[in-house]
Amino acid sequence: MKKANLLIFLLFPLFCLAQSSFKLKGKIFSETTSLEWADVSISNSEGKIIDGTTTKQDGTFEMNIKKGSYKIGISLLGFTDYEKDILIENDTNLGTIILKENTTNLVEVVIQSKKKTVEQKTDRLVYNLENNVTTVGGDALSAINTAPGVVVKNDLITILGKGTSRVMIDGRMIELTGEELNNFLKSISANDIKNIEIISNPPAKYEAEGTGGLINIIMKKGVHDSWKNTTTLSYDQNKYGIYTLRDNFFYNKNKFRIAASINAKTGYKNADEALDMYFPDGLSSMKSVTKVKNENLSGKLAVDYDFSERTSVGFQFLNDRNNPDFGSNIRIEKYNTQNQLQNVTLNDSYTDKSSGNQTYNAHLITKLDSLNRKLSFDADYFNYNSKFDRNFTANNYTPDMTFVDVNQSGRNISNQEIDNWSFKADMEHPLQALNLSYGAKMSFTNSISDVFYYNTITGNPELDPSQSNRFKYTENNQAVYINGDKKLNEKWNFQLGLRLENTQTSGFSETMNQETENNYLKLFPTFYTSYKRNENNTFSLNYGKRINRPRFDLLNPFKVYINSNSYSEGNPFLKPSFSDNFEFAHSYKEILRTSVFVNVITNGYGVLFTSNPETNTQIVTRENYFKNLNYVVGESYSAGLADWWSSENSLYFLGAKTEFIKNINATPSNSLQVEFSTNNTFILSKTTKLQIDFSYSSPFKSGLYEIGYASSFDIGFKQDLFNKTFQIAFLANDIFNMSYLKDFTSVVNGVKQVYSQNESNRFVRLSVVYNFGNKKINVKERAFGNQEEKKRTGN
Incomplete structure (x- = not known):
């Protein structure tokens, strides 16, 4: 009450x-x-x-x-x-x-060439990527990475200063995360995207999950009684080659709407890693070279039918399969305190890795009356499964490479399966005083994770029960929300929302015979106001409270070996973290945009790179160990330097204050970070465009970690042929090979660790796009009601 x-x-x-x-x-x-x-x-x-x-x-x-x-x-x-x-x-x-x-086709071309790349709306920033040549022939993930104030690094999509962001398509959530989310986005052609919206503080209608804001991908639409097919073939050349084929078919006639797509990718990419660990008895230096298979097959089928002008029903099925097998050659050198090489360990491994998910969605939308009251229902089933099977052998050698003995030989198998059912209802209820919306959602999740470790040093695999486990996890969530917005007059607009979420979780380890339960009821308010002083100046202020729940795989307490001297383990006692997000923004003529973010995280959890000096082993764990105050000041400037030259520029200053809430034998440290980017489009003719982009991220310290600088210089070229029926595009990405993660440093328990990783960010791409059919297509895209649970299945 x-x-x-x-x-x-x-x-x-x-x-x-x-x-x-x-x-x-x-x-x-x-x-x-x-x-x-x-x-x-x-x-x-x-x-x-x-x-x-x-x-x-x-x-x-x-x-x-x-x-x-x-x-x-x-x-x-x-x-x-x-x-x-x-x-x-x-x-x-x-x-x-x-x-x-x-x-008149000529008039249409002229209008498109002058369309603004970035538009400031009252509650979001709209990025029209059609002017960016580097996205032609690319996918949705690469398109997101070109949006202002958004960075894609290490499988994470981040709004600067806001943390990891969630992704929507046409206003509906896609809740995968990490590698799984990236694979999904890579299956979407950037050519079918109209624009991308950056929403820093999402309203109460959406799940409170995630510390960052929202990235909303708006797909292109057209008219009824039409069909369209788009085929895209591209080839990426890094150290190895990758082929990508995408085909999207849309049909829209009378009461039926059909969308079908199939996407395939095959090839390899190279990944180089380096890790230096400074133990009390000397340096341990690891270098790894990995050849990663890039193999993906995905498809989608969506059918919608209009029973009447007010009621429509639909069904959607999505299937995504990935098989990123990889083999690694790892060299570990151990030095004494006088920096003399003592021994060498060569670690050869091969990993059979695969994952897949299937999603089924049924939905109904009905308009109740002429007052635009609208009720919608969604029922979803989602299944995710993954397999990780690694065989490795590590041999010890003297400095002159004389064989000594076998350091370690083993087989690590990890399987996970997740099932989720969810049901939700949403109501849009306009009133005379304000626009009101409200709704409810129920979600039921079951997850089973198996970890098996076999010692193969004798040649006969022997199961090690102490390093094997079955972990069962269940999570149920019930949520209700209410949201109201009111336009007071021509200058003022207000919005207020509340979301109440009730969660029950249970994790059971069979090997440890240990059960961990966690139940909590939380209220998540949101507030937004905007003031339009005049035609040139608009101000906005908003606030939102959010929750960040651990992914399911992070809760499994047992070990998965990365190599013979490094393993990762989950933590069944991980608790959610919470964040309070404030933003103040000003827009001048939609040319100069100023943003000030403040983000407060409590009970924050993250990765800890600890170590065991006795065995010279790196241990990757997860803990709730910090609280954080993040602040950002950002400036974006859109410049039309000539009729043929447009430029989008942004400069962000990021800072933080970190406090450790757990004794991890480390000292927090923070420094100012600078993010700069400039994207320049040159119209060489009505059918030819050139793109030159540059970005830079300064070195900085953030809590437990210190990170080196990164930069990227990209050149793109696009040629339209036969009235845009054909497009040919060329992209040289990260020409100087400087955008990779470097000098990722932490000091825990007196042991300094420095890590770098380069995953083939430098490549050239040649793309050919072929469009046929009636291009004026109108297809309603729909995502899934249980997307919050899908997000947390990422690797």
């Missing part, structure tokens, strides 16, 4: 914001279908734009306007502009407005 009273108290101010303004609404259609993303503007008698919005997926728009005479303007790429004088004396419905198609 207290929580209900709190909810009413917090939302009451929104209900009291109703003003003496009137509601203006309407629908925008072509001759065959509704038009999404049409720009609607309202001008006063002096011709000055005083308000505006964009149409929703069903072509509707709505805004609050004071009494008076105005001119409404509607524009959309590929259609003739619409203007009309209107008189507002009460609530007004303009009905259905039909836009006529503009068939």
Whole structure:
């Protein structure tokens, strides 16, 4: 009852914001279908734009306007502009407005070339990647990495200053993480992406999981009664070669919408690693060269059917398979305190690694009335499985490479399977005072992890029970949310939301006969306000509280060997961390954008690189060991230096203050970090573009770790042929090979460790894209209701 009273108290101010303004609404259609993303503007008698919005997926728009005479303007790429004088004396419905198609191809090309690369909206930053040549022939992951203020490093997608970010497609969550999320995004062609939205503080409708903001990928759409097929073939050359073939088919006619895709990748990439560990009795230096198979096959089938103008149902199936087998040659050199080489260990290993997931989704969407009340239901089933099978042998040698003995010989097998069911309902409920939305979700997860270790030093595999285990984990989650937003007038907008999540977890280790349970009920508020001072200046302030739950595989307490001198182990006692996120932003003419982030993390968990000096072994563990205060000041500048030259530039200053909440025998250290990037597009002709990009990240200290600098210099070229039926693109990525992770340093228990990793970031790519069919395609993309659980299955 207290929580209900709190909810009413917090939302009451929104209900009291109703003003003496009137509601203006309407629908925008072509001759065959509704038009999404049409720009609607309202001008006063002096011709000055005083308000505006964009149409929703069903072509509707709505805004609050004071009494008076105005001119409404509607524009959309590929259609003739619409203007009309209107008189507002009460609530007004303009009905259905039909836009006529503009068939002049030359005009369309000119408009596209001048489209802004970055647009500042009231609650998000919109990145139009069609101007960036380096994304042609690429995938969604590479496209995200070119977005302003977003960095993709070490399998993590991060909004600078916000932490690891979640990814959506057309407003629906994709909750995979790490390698699994990257593989999913690599199966999506960048050519089918309209723009990318960067949302620093997500509203209460979305799960509170994750410390960072949201990356929302908006797919291209078109009109009814059409079909389209896009085939992309690309070849990447690093030390080895990688072939990628993608085919996407869309069909949209009458009441049916079908989307099907298949994506295949095969080839190899090279990965070099180096690790220096400074033990009391001398240096242990490890160098590794690995040839990684890049093999992926994925597909999707989605079918939607409209029972009526108000109700539609759909089904979607997604299957993704990866087989990144790899063989490693590892050399470990041991020195004494006088820096004299004492012995050499050669470690040869081969890993048979595979993973896959299947997702089934059924959904129903119904519009309840003419007031745009909309109810949606989703039912999802998700299955994830992975296999890790490593054989390794480590032999000891004298400094002159005379064989001494076998250091270690073993086989490490790790399997994991996760099943998840989820059900959710969402309601959009516009009121006279404010736009209200609310909903609920239930999720049920079961996970089983097996770890087996066999000692093969005698030639006959012998199971070691002390290093083998079966770990069972269950997690159930129930959540409800309510969100309200209100446009007070032409200058002020407010939004307030609350999400309540109840979670029960249980982990059981069969070998240790140990069960760990954790139950918690948490409230996650969000608040947002924006102030439009004039046409040139817009200010915004927002706040959100979030939770970061450990991935399922991090909770398994047993060892997985990386090599004979290094192993990783999970922690069944890991607890979620929480973050409070504040942001203040200012936009000037949508050219200069200033952002100030403050992020407070409590009970933070992360990786600890500890060691055992007696055996010269590295131990990779996870602990809740810190709390953090992060702060960021960022500037972004969009410059049209000439009709043929546009430039997007950003400069971020990041700092932190870290405190260790657990005795890990280490001292926190922080320093200022600088992130700079410049993306430059040159229009050489109507069909030819050149792209030159540069990014730089300074060395910095963050809590337990110190990280070296990274930079990347990229050149891209695109040529359109046969009225864009064919596209040929060339990309030289990280030309100077400086974007890899270097000098990753930590000191725990008096042992200094320095790690570097280079995974073939330098490569050249040649891509050919072929489009045929009717290009004006309208396909509704949909993700899955249990995506929060899928996120935590990553490797």
